Amino acid sequence: AAGVIQSPRHLIKEKRETATLKCYPIPRHDTVYWYQQGPGQDPQFLISFYEKMQSDKGSIPDRFSAQQFSDYHSELNMSSLELGDSALYFCASSPLGTGREAFFGQGTRLTVV
Amino acid sequence: GESVGLHLPTLSVQEGDNSIINCAYSNSASDYFIWYKQESGKGPQFIIDIRSNMDKRQGQRVTVLLNKTVKHLSLQIAATQPGDSAVYFCAEKKGNTGKLIFGQGTTLQVKP
Numbered sequence: 001a002a003g004v005i006q007s008p009r010h011l012i013k014e015k016r017e018t019a020t021l022k023c024y025p026i027p028r029h030d031t032v033y034w035y036q037q038g039p040g041q042d043p044q045f046l047i048s049f050y051e052k053m054q055s056d057k058g059s060i061p062d063r064f065s066a067q068q069f070s071d072y073h074s075e076l077n078m079s080s081l082e083l084g085d086s087a088l089y090f091c092a093s094s095p096l097g098t099g100r101e102a103f104f105g106q107g108t109r110l111t112v113v
Numbered sequence: 114g115e116s117v118g119l120h121l122p123t124l125s126v127q128e129g130d131n132s133i134i135n136c137a138y139s140n141s142a143s144d145y146f147i148w149y150k151q152e153s154g155k156g157p158q159f160i161i162d163i164r165s166n167m168d169k170r171q172g173q174r175v176t177v178l179l180n181k182t183v184k185h186l187s188l189q190i191a192a193t194q195p196g197d198s199a200v201y202f203c204a205e206k207k208g209n210t211g212k213l214i215f216g217q218g219t220t221l222q223v224k225p
Contacts, residue, residue: 004156033213042202042215043157056212090156092213100145100206102213104156 002026004105006091012111013081021076021108025093031055032074033092033102034066043090049074081112125222132193134219136186136203143205143214148177148188150199151218157202160188190221198223 005024013019025032031050035043045058049068060066063081068074078085088109092102126132138146144165149157161172163179163186170177176189186203200218 035215042217045212045214048212058212088154092157101159101162102147102204103159104149106156109154 004091004093004103006105006108008108010109012113014113015081015083017081019078019081019110021089023074023091023105025072026103029093029095030072031094032068034076035090037088037090083112086110086112123220123222125224126193128193128195128223128225130193132190132221134188134201136216138184138186138205140205140207141184143207145206146179146186147204149202149204151202152199193223195223195225197221
């Protein structure tokens with residue numbers, strides 16, 4: 001079965017650079033969530049989209065922005081990267097209209113040096 | 114704020130024993146709960162879910178219990194296997210478009 005696809009899997013950036021993370025949800029899933037997970041931490045909710053509109057917002061820095069496109073894929077844009085942004089970034093998607101059963105991708109490991 | 118907390122950071126069990134992982138949630142308005150398993154370097158893997166109108170749900174070797182009175186959630190794993198070793202998170206949600214909030218994970222260690 002198709003799963004949530006995230007790219008890239010690994011990314012190394014320097015401080016003050018910009019990064020773009022991509023997420024391709026499971027087909028017919030209309031809700032996308034983004035999470036940040038530091039070492040030994042629980043996933044922290046960043047932002048979510050339902051039917052291409054932002055549905056909820058968590059602890060996402062102003063330096064970050066995200067959007068969901070017409071094909072339901074989503075991108076997380078991160079600017080002015082800081083060392084503390086180094087983390088695993090996960091995307092999850094939920095089926096049409098239910099908001100349930102969020103399935104996660106394998107994540108993007110971002111390292112800021 | 115909204116939080117979901119787990120009582121024990123690490124649980125060590127013998128292979129073949131049953132495991133019980135607990136979770137306390139704080140938002141009484143949450144109406145949907147999920148248990149996830151996360152192996153090192155991987156994304157959280159969906160295990161089982163339960164809606165607030167239920168108090169028990171069973172899957173293959175796993176059972177989730179929900180006690181809304183005390184806002185407590187538990188995951189029971191029967192006949193724990195070495196492959197069950199991972200970090201387990203509970204997560205709560207309110208409504209179809211609400212955010213999914215994770216609690217602090219519990220590390221399950223299975224001794225052979």
